[in-house]
Amino acid sequence: xxxxxxxxxxxxxxxxxxxxxxxxxxxxxxxxxxxxxxxxxxxxxxxxxxxxxxxxxxxxxxxxxxxxxxxxxxxxxxxxxxxxxxxxxxxxxxxxxxxxxxxxxxxxxxxxxxxxxxxxxxxxxxxxxxxxxxxxxxxxxxxxxxxxxxxxxxxxxxxxxxxxxxxxxxxxxxxxxxxxxxxxxxxxxxxxxxxxxxxxxxxxxxxxxxxxxxxxxxxxxxxxxxxxxxxxxxxxxxxxxxxxxxxxxxxxxxxxxxxxxxxxxxxxxxxxxxxxxxxxxxxxxxxxxxxxxxxxxxxxxxxxxxxxxxxxxxxxxxxxxxxxxxxxxxxxxxxxxxxxxxxxxxxxxxxxxxxxxxxxxxxxxxxxxxxxxxxxxxxxxxxxxxxxxxxxxxxxxxxxxxxxxxxxxxxxxxxxxxxxxxxxxxxxxxxxxxxxxxxxxxxxxxxxxxxxxxxxx
Numbered sequence: 001x002x003x004x005x006x007x008x009x010x011x012x013x014x015x016x017x018x019x020x021x022x023x024x025x026x027x028x029x030x031x032x033x034x035x036x037x038x039x040x041x042x043x044x045x046x047x048x049x050x051x052x053x054x055x056x057x058x059x060x061x062x063x064x065x066x067x068x069x070x071x072x073x074x075x076x077x078x079x080x081x082x083x084x085x086x087x088x089x090x091x092x093x094x095x096x097x098x099x100x101x102x103x104x105x106x107x108x109x110x111x112x113x114x115x116x117x118x119x120x121x122x123x124x125x126x127x128x129x130x131x132x133x134x135x136x137x138x139x140x141x142x143x144x145x146x147x148x149x150x151x152x153x154x155x156x157x158x159x160x161x162x163x164x165x166x167x168x169x170x171x172x173x174x175x176x177x178x179x180x181x182x183x184x185x186x187x188x189x190x191x192x193x194x195x196x197x198x199x200x201x202x203x204x205x206x207x208x209x210x211x212x213x214x215x216x217x218x219x220x221x222x223x224x225x226x227x228x229x230x231x232x233x234x235x236x237x238x239x240x241x242x243x244x245x246x247x248x249x250x251x252x253x254x255x256x257x258x259x260x261x262x263x264x265x266x267x268x269x270x271x272x273x274x275x276x277x278x279x280x281x282x283x284x285x286x287x288x289x290x291x292x293x294x295x296x297x298x299x300x301x302x303x304x305x306x307x308x309x310x311x312x313x314x315x316x317x318x319x320x321x322x323x324x325x326x327x328x329x330x331x332x333x334x335x336x337x338x339x340x341x342x343x344x345x346x347x348x349x350x351x352x353x354x355x356x357x358x359x360x361x362x363x364x365x366x367x368x369x370x371x372x373x374x375x376x377x378x379x380x381x382x383x384x385x386x387x388x389x390x391x392x393x394x395x396x397x398x399x400x401x402x403x404x405x406x407x408x409x410x411x412x413x414x415x416x417x418x419x420x421x422x423x424x425x426x427x428x429x430x431x432x433x434x435x436x437x438x439x440x441x442x443x444x445x446x447x448x449x450x451x452x453x454x455x456x457x
Contacts, residue, residue, distance in 0.1 A: 026381055026454070030447045032312045034385055037443035040311070043304040044435045046074060047297065047357075051290035051430040058119075058287040059327035059334075060092030060258050067283050068261050071299070071324045075265035078306060082268070085261040088337040090327045092258050093120050095287050096251030099224065100128065101195075105244035108237035114205050114227040115195065116288060117250045118179060118212040119330060121223040124193070128249030129222070131192050135238050138178075139185055151190030154246050156238075157182050158231050161201045161420070168201055168416040169355070172423075175199045176210070183223035184215045193222040193248055197231040199420070205229050206425040209286050211330055222250055262334045266321035267306055269453075275318045277449055279305060279351035282328035282398055289428040293419060297357030297433065298412075299324055301442040308446045316453045318348060325398045328354070332397055339401035349452050351410040351445055352396025356422070357438040358414035362389030363448065367408035371457045378451050387444060389413050408457050412445055 054067040068085070075083040101113035117123075134149060135156045136142045142155065157178045161171040179196045186194040198208035207225045214220045226234065237244060263283070269275065281298020285291020302322050309316060326334035351363075362382070365372050372392045379390055395409035403409060414437075422428040 023381070026451070029314070029450060030381055033308055033446045033450060034443040036308050036311050037304070037439045037446065038436065041435065042307060043300040043442055044433070044438055046300040046303065047292065047433060047438070048430055050296050050300065051292050055290040056287040057283065057285050057291060058093070059090040059260060059284045059330050060255070061094070061287060064260060064284055064326065068263060068326065071263040071283055074303060075263060075322070078265065078310070080265045080267060080306060083265040086264055086337055086341060087259055087261055088326060088333045089257050090260045090333050091330050092255040093330065094253050094255055096123065096253060100247070100249040101224070101226070102247040103234065103237055103244055104130070104247060105237060105241045107241035108244055111233070111237070113230045113234065114207050115224045115230075115248070116207040116209050117252045118196070118209055118223040118225055119286070120212055120214070120254070121183070121250065121252050122220045123250045123252050124222050124248055128247055129192060130245050130247045132243060133238060133246050135235060142185060142189065145189070147189045150186070153191055154193045154195060154248070155182070155186035155191040156234060157194065157196045158235055159197060160228070161199065163201050168420050171201050172199055172420055179210050179225065180212050183212055183221055184218055187218040187221045191221060193224070195224045195226050198225050198228050198425070200228060200423065200425070202421040203228050204421070204427065206427045208423060208425040209288055210424045222248060224248065224250065260326045260334070262326055262338055263324040264321060265303070265306060266319050267309060267316060269318040269320070270315050271317040273319050275346045275348050276321050277316075277318050277349050277452055278321045278323055278347055278399070279353070279445055279449060280323035280325055280398065281353045282325040282334070284326055284329050285428070286329060286424050288426050289424070290430055291428060292430045292433050293356035293422050293428050294424065295328065295354045297438055297441070298353030301353050301357065301438065301445060304442045305446045305449060308442070314450065318453050320449055320453065328398050335398040335401055339405070342402060342405065347402060347405065347407040349408050349410065349457060350399040350402050351412065351448065352399045353412045353441065353445060354396050354398065355412060355414055355416060356419040357433050357441055358416070358418065359437045360387060360441045360444040361413045361415060362387045364391060364393035364395060364411040364413050365408070366393065366395040366403060367457065371408050374455070374457060381451070382447060385440070385444070410448065412441060414441060
């Protein structure tokens with residue numbers, strides 16, 4: 001009996017020693033990953049190149065096609081095991097000439113507005129349109145006005161993002177629906193156009209664009225965004241002169257669909273090459289900006305993970321794969337193409353970086369409770385690098401369709417306080433990127449990829 005007890009104690013001690021040894025090895029590897037990421041400037045220079053030469057890369061545009069070739073060449077230059085293009089058909093919406101918005105009022109004066117068309121909008125007449133304006137805060141107010149007071153007018157939806165919400169994605173979620181569906185709701189009551197207050201917590205002079213959708217049951221009317229500063233001014237001018245007129249002119253158009261591509265590169269696994277850990281961001285961005293935070297940062301961060309693995313001589317057990325997605329902003333055709341092709345292939349995890357290149361907090365995890373707990377068990381290895389957030393939640397638009405294939409999904413969660421200052425506006429430019437914050441995001445994802453590769457989910 002005594003020998004049995006001593007044997008059990010010895011086994012427990014050995015097990016504890018093995019665990020400590022493994023943790024020490026992991027700690028050292030993660031340190032190497034962060035050290036490499038924080039001392040190498042490749043991702044930053046890649047982003048400078050992407051935003052400087054291939055801005056305004058909305059899916060379907062000439063710039064987006066050039067950016068595909070750029071990303072393919074970047075991956076080929078890395079000496080990866082495989083690089084290929086994955087075809088997808090995409091919409092080709094074109095903004096046309098710069099939009100015009102003018103307030104015309106004897107009482108309030110004449111003023112130019114900082115506006116832009118929302119993605120997918122129909123144009124005004126060639127000569128523009130002039131109509132009176134009704135201001136509403138939400139759809140309930142619109143419904144109360146009814147067709148009698150809305151018909152033939154421009155609906156101005158002035159619903160500010162809630163600055164009291166700490167997580168700015170929650171504030172954005174509270175207003176983005178007005179941008180997406182506002183034109184349909186306004187047209188239902190006979191409006192001739194809809195302008196929406198920009199979906200941002202900041203007060204600035206930049207109109208923030210984004211996708212909007214129509215319905216076949218109502219007329220398609222021009223849909224535009226107005227900067228938050230001008231939204232406040234327009235609201236004041238309407239109080240001075242409720243009968244003021246607003247002139248709008250846009251020339252956007254829907255062109256024939258074209259063929260574009262996702263860009264994929266990978267390092268094959270040494271033990272389980274048939275099992276894939278995927279990560280990526282989206283190459284397309286809105287046509288009024290450089291797309292530095294949304295989502296050039298995510299693209300160069302996830303590409304750089306493959307460089308780090310090669311640089312620190314990590315031989316992954318599973319295949320690690322970057323997907324540079326096309327068409328996240330409009331219809332996620334690239335994401336759908338990838339998810340369809342992934343059927344029958346074993347993905348053990350998919351990670352998305354699409355919340356800007358800011359200081360990382362950790363990950364939001366769309367997976368089972370057991371899988372979430374396993375990731376949380378790695379927290380002590382990552383906490384020394386400021387990573388504390390590992391919670392069950394959403395992931396990202398481009399990997400969402402993999403959920404039906406039972407793939408655990410992860411979304412990189414950075415500090416969101418400045419993201420919507422730049423989001424979908426001309427303000428989203430390379431000069432808003434902090435190199436160290438960008439590098440920290442790369443290292444954070446790379447560390448998670450390493451741990452999933454070592455221990456699975």
